[in-house]
Amino acid sequence: MDLFIKLSQFLLSLSLLIILHELGHFIPAKLFKTRVEKFYLFFDVKYSLIKKKIGETEYGIGWLPLGGYVKISGMIDESMDKEQMALPPQPWEFRSKPAYQRLIIMLGGVTVNFILAFIIYIGMAFAYGDTYIANSDFQDGVLIENQAMINAGFKTGDKIISADGQKIARFDNDINMKIIMSKKVLIERNGSQQEIQMPIDFIDQLSKFEKSTLVGIRMPFVISGVSEGSVNTALEPKDLVLALNGQKIKYFDEAKTILDNNKGKTISTVVLRDQKETQVPITVDKEGKLGVGVGGLSIANLEKLGYYKVSTQEFTFMESIPVGITKGKDQLVGYGKQLKMIFSPSTGAYKQVGGFKAIFDIFPSTWSWETFWTITALLSIMLGVMNLLPIPALDGGHVMFLLYEIISGKKPSDKFLENAQMVGFVLLITLLLFANGNDIYKAIVGK
Template sequence: MKILALLLSLSILVVTHELGHLGFAKLFHTRVRRFYLFFNWKFSLFKAKKFDGKWHFLFFNAQTPASWEEENLREEDKDNTLWGIGWIPLGGYCDIAGMIDETKSADDLASEPQPWEYRSKPAWQRLCIISGGVLVNFISALVIYAGIFAHWGSDELPLRNATLGYEYHRILLDEGFRQGDIIFSIDGREMYDFAEAQQALLLDNPGEVVVRRGDSLVSIGLSGSLLERVSAEQPRQLMAVRVPFVVKDFVAGSAAKASGMQPGDSVVSVNGKPMAAFSDISAELAASAGDSIAIGFYRGGVYDSVSLLLPAEGKLGVQLVSEPGALFEVRHIDYTLLQAIPAGIKHGWGTMVTYVSSLKILFTRNGAQNLGGFGTLGSLFPTTWDWYQFWSITAFLALILAFMNVIPIPGLDGGHILFTLWEMVTRRKPSDKFLTYAQNVGMILLLMLLVIANGNDIWRAVRGMF
């Protein structure tokens, strides 16, 4: 399911990105020869092109017929684009006539520029064409976020409403945190939002955190090495909500059901030891595997207990309530369409700022180890289909794609943007040969990054980190 979700998400992002280029190209009467979802090295799953007044289709094709080529078409059909689907699901492309990119070099261009070619257009039009993909990806993310708010609304768990506190990674435990602590302030700034607190811990290099521990407020002085340790150890998350052990249902052969427990029971002790968090209870059960144990719980506000023989796997055989709204006091906000639009824009911009800020981890000593490829992207999606999660992750990936594409590396849109801006400022256009060399260097660099990122994913899989 993760693979299917990733492919669908990337397909949406690639198509919208390339449509951004195509839209501006058509606006400025620039010919787009081919538009492809996925790469079509040696072979295409599908091709379509309109000429002679009707659409023509090819399936599982390796060689485009000569009758489809521009030189053999009527004048009114020469601007029509060939639409295709390749077989290598690593992206896609928009083949814009007269533009040096991954599809062609200076040697592939005609000696004389044509008025319908990219290179013949004014610099400001070329800047619009090359920026179109990034612009559409960014707008797509904002539209998706607005749609999410309009359809589902938003559920927010205020930081202090997690009544059992939080689970902390050993990195934070080494700094002086304890399981169950609730963050109150960081460097004197009060914290109310989970994501804000985690971002401040990781990116702001704080010196002091005040937490509620039991009935007291405790000050924790930090070492200043959090970012380095996170970069080296690559934890999935620094902190997570401690959730109660509330029974939702039972699996076949459940020992808990046989003992008389019911859905809605909230476990608060094992063998007389008070504990309410799932992590503590599951650890205690694992340590008591195969033994007779006593389980204390509340049912409808009334305390009760049962004794049972715990199976060898150390589990009660229950499914737990996982919806935050059923466990904590969650703030739900419904939006009208008009309210959802500014909320989506605000959330999208905030998410982009947070993502860009987090990239500083790449510049630490172990930064290269934090690069991730397709395995990392796939791990973002849940194992079961969830439309809310799918669209949320797709919007996030759209922001990542938009930002990554403006990095000024030849081969990315950012490289083309850089050279075009240079031309606009200096009034000197880089030569086609220079652009070809730059494109080749950029593609080599991007290939190296792709190998490193996916190599990291393979290593993470070997280490069981996915």
Template sequence: MDILIKVIQLFLCFTLLVGIHELGHFFMARAFKIRVEKFYIFFNPWFSLFKFRRNGTEYGLGWLPLGGYVKIAGMVDESMDKEQLKQPVKPDEFRAKPAWQRFLVMIAGVTMNLLLAVVIYIGICYTWGDSYFSNNDARWGYNFNDAGHEMGFRDGDRFVTIDGEPVDNIRTLLNDLLITESGRTVVVERGGEQVAIRIPLETLIRMRQEKAYDGLFTLPAPFIVDSVASAAARDAGLQPGDRIAGLDGRTITDFASIREALAEVKGQTTMLTVIRDTDTLSLAAAVDGQG
């Protein structure tokens, strides 16, 4: 059954390619008022499964699934009908048209196949194409490793430009930063302001040699309250949508670090720095024995 399905798919794909090709010839011939005698899907030696005539053209469905064809008056094509060329030239025939029109009719099939390839490629990219995380979506900036801190980055910085070029695809950022023959000037957004960080070439070379670029930056996961489930959270005044941004005066932006900080104050009361809409609040919260 699988083999039969693949064979059917092969013939259908072949028919689609040929059918689109022949449609190109058909439409271009009609555009120049050239008589189209036949347009068939599949070939029809001896008989047709289905056919009808409209506006001087016979449309039909053949029984031999090998693509299809279009028969243009005054043109020797797959039908190899040379007898028509012995007749006087008629004004609606292919051979009666100027060279540039004949040329366009002849290349229309290939052009349609090219357009089909572009449409298929767009469809593949849209459905299964490469996706990446955009730097513009890094609302909370990035956390940096020790090498990043030594270069001048701070946790929460968000990239803006590298040597004046905007940063978009984070997956290519390391190459953009490291593959260079000179130092780099990186502009980051820090606390609502843009800060320029100049990185010497020697530092970049050392990073490449020591592979310190591994884990240079990571996306922080902010501690945002989804729902208030515990009595301690309710008593503290936390609300869904609150973002916890610090503990006991320390600025901490990511979920993992806040969890570690909470574990250090088990059974105690801590002051939470909470951002609610545009307001920054300080809330006293009791931390249970599990942190």
């Protein structure tokens, strides 16, 4: 069932993005009276699952879910229809249209992708608002368990002040990405500020250790349950541990050192139970464990216990517009920075490039519309940016040649465009194989 939910979200998001992207080409083509021969979701290599011709256009669904396409008459594309291109140009063909019209047709897809992302972010701001914890509320700093972060110089208890000079005012889902993309992070430790220079290959280092959140919330030591066979039956679910072996603790991460120092011993523990402090003896096993489950607290519970104050900012529809636009702009700039790192070999970021499995794995195994739209908006930006790369066979390649034609007044020959399309197609296949090869490699080595 979990696999079905993930697959459903993946296919729905992918189908929505492909259809809207291709509509971005289809609509201006029709407006400029350019014939569109095919409009397909997924690729119809050899055969189609569904197809129906309406007017001059065949609409269908292919069997290979690697994308989609519109086939525009008189355009040199992945179909490489040389027979049609050998015939005299016709008024309804792409090649017969003015350069500015061809440019609008080619930019239509990525334009729709970017507009879609901004619309989603505006809608999410209106529907869900903005929930966060003020960074200033982390009086005792944050939790650092990720080994790559520890190697970089971070410690539990650090307060994250800024990343690349940009002040971090809120603790939310974006904080990890801000750290990943930064060159230096300003922290406060034991009352004094210091700057940590991020390793240039930090993204590569992240892949070498067990995956965990870069920056986490320090949680209280709350018993969620006692394991079967545990000797510590004096502990009860919902007990809040306040002290271990005479040492007061506020967070679970403080307990680990105490337990490690008392392996195989019976020690006293003070817990808060039914609003009363109760002292109970516990036994620490040889591995420094108690045989209990920990956690299970929601953010609302943490707020009631006085650990953090959760803020939710709601927006009217008009207020949601600038909020959504800002969010979209930040995501667009952030993805641009990621691409720059991927094309910089020294960062090692190219090793983390993923294919369809990596995208599939982003989706959760439980259905959440908020998560679905968040991922879809990000994928829409990624699709738009990737299609703008100046690679023949991508929209960006066509745009590059059209801009050359508009500026120079000289149109590249059909033979040149055919050769460029072939080179771009080979390059695109190579990139596709590399990305999906990375997925396979990670699956084999378990990283």
